[in-house]
Amino acid sequence: MPPKRADGREKLLTKLQKHAGAWIPDIECIKDSIVASYYLSLPNYCGAAIGPSSQRYYLDTGEEITFKDVPLIRIVRDIASQIGKHVPADRRNDVYHSVLVGMTGYRKVPEWDKNPAPQSETPSAPESDEDSGTASVNAKPLTPFSAPRDGKTSKQLFDALASAGGIARSEIPYHASAIIIRDGQCDGKHACTLKPGGKWEVSGGRLGRDHTLEDVPVHFVRDCLMDQIGRFMISASEGRKQAWRKALCSDLTDDEIAEYARVIDKDRVRTFQPGFSRARDEEAKRVLAANKGNKSVRSYKQAMEVVMLNEAFDGVDGTVDYKTSKKGGHTVERQFEGAPKTISRSVVLPRSAPLEVEKVAVPRAVVDKDCDQVRAMIKTFCSSGDWTLDYFREALGPPAITREKLATFLSKRGDDFHQQQSAAYLMGWEFFERRQKLGLEVADVAFREDEKTVTENAESICKQVIANERRKTALFKRHRREMQAVLEDQERALAILEEAQEKEYMELRYSQMRDMSDLEDTQKKEIWALEDAPPVKVNKRASSGRGGGRKKKARS
Secondary structure (H helix, E strand, O other): OOOOOOOOHHHHHHHHHHHHOOOOOOHHHHHHHHHHHHHHHOOOEOOOOOOOOOOOEEEOOOOEEOHHHOOHHHHHHHHHHHHHHHOOOOOHHHHHHHHHOOOOOOOOOOHHHHOOOOOOOOOOOOOOHHHHOOOOOOOOOOOOOOOOOOOOOHHHHHHHHHHOOOOOHHHHHHHHHHHHHHHHOOOOOOOEEEOOOOOOOEEEOOOOOOOOHHHOOHHHHHHHHHHHHHHOOOOOOHHHHHHHHHHHOOOOOHHHHHHHHHHHHHOHHHHOOOOOOHHHHHHHHHHHHHOOOOOOOOOHHHHHHHHHHHHHHHOOOOOOOOOOOOOOOOOEEOOOOOOOOOOOOOOOOOOOOOOHHHHHOOOOOEEOOOHHHHHHHHHHHHHOOOOOHHHHHHHOOOOOOOHHHHHHHHHOOOOOHHHHOOHHHHHHHHHHHHHHHOOOOOOOOOHHHHHHHHHHOHHHHHHHHHHHHHHHHHHHHHHHHHHHHHHHHHHHHHHHHHHHHHHHHHHHHHHHHHHHHHHHHHHHHHHHHHHHOOOOOOOHHHHHOHHHHHHHHHHO
């Protein structure tokens, strides 16, 4: 396997050192904490402690995780979190843009400007997940044995394991920091890393502040320690492992401890994977059982896609005004190089070929709705009528757009270039544009009634469409004639201007030639006058000088 390239990762750290070194001096510590954070987010990590900068991280497959393996978008997210945490508020925006501009995951408006903290320097910490508005995916115990029945706290669980010799007391801080990071970033959205300084304190997390051991559910701490005993303490004998489990679970019987260890090992991959939710897991199982025999939901993965799509759909703001055209922004064209194909399924009947009358419903070339408006139309259309989300999704094809892509579009907010290039946005708009041309509504849809309406009104619809096309053609011809007249006027004006300029030039040229001719005549007359003048007589006596006069006197 060829070595992986850094893809600008090291350059990001260099820029961070250049622009934020005064506030984040230990860049190597940031680098190590980013690697550790990513390593702990993987379901098949092999080791629960975060070590110093010399620490090396291996998966249970033997593969080593280094800085080059961390996804670039995750590095950008973690660096943005460090900038927001350590750089002063009056400088962090400049640092953020200088370091991260142009990178995947970069946003023009940083997260701290979207969700500003309270005015006080030290914002009050939420008392619980409910207070923060961010429910932990670890809030519900995994097993009936996870929550200590004797009321032990997380710190007491670590002390009990250390007293039994399972871990050294000096190693408790970095074992605890690993669990804190895993819980702090369990939603898959928030960065959670170690603070610089080597004190094993965690920075960031899902609660909007620095995550602590007290924020981690006690049952999740015990689950993690049980998992650690079973998987990572390989050299220990089974008797010693059982003693450590007994120290950790003094409130359970031996049979309960054995069952607890078995469940933890069985569900480990999904349990410790960021973003895993027991409620989602149960809902996916329910969906799979309810759709038995449904070809589109045959596996657990497909059932989970249905759950995620429904979550994204429920979160869409259906109150957005979609009846008016979008305001501002650049023009979005439906067809461009690489654009998704136009819809070839019916927009009147689900899972059907287009009706004959639908062939005249050709969409416009320019998209007149923004992304939020299209999402609101989908929400209204699929929640107030006969069409389901799957019916709608399958109509956007063929091939039908995937549940994952539709869920991704529905979960976003705002309007940006990448969304405007997506198949869900363009084909979703086209779907409703075609229905509008057929005279069909978005809300309270009954597809059998729609079929009856367009069938009965097919002739009038065709006439209306043809009339609209004729009006458009006439308007186009009129605009073309007007443009042609303007061009002809411009050409005539240009010809007149060129003629006038040519005449003016010729007059100037003739004037210059006359002036040159007059000058030449004058010069010739002066030359002729000089040639006709008599020769000048020379006085020899005057030119002889003083010497000749003295000689003449001497002879006399």
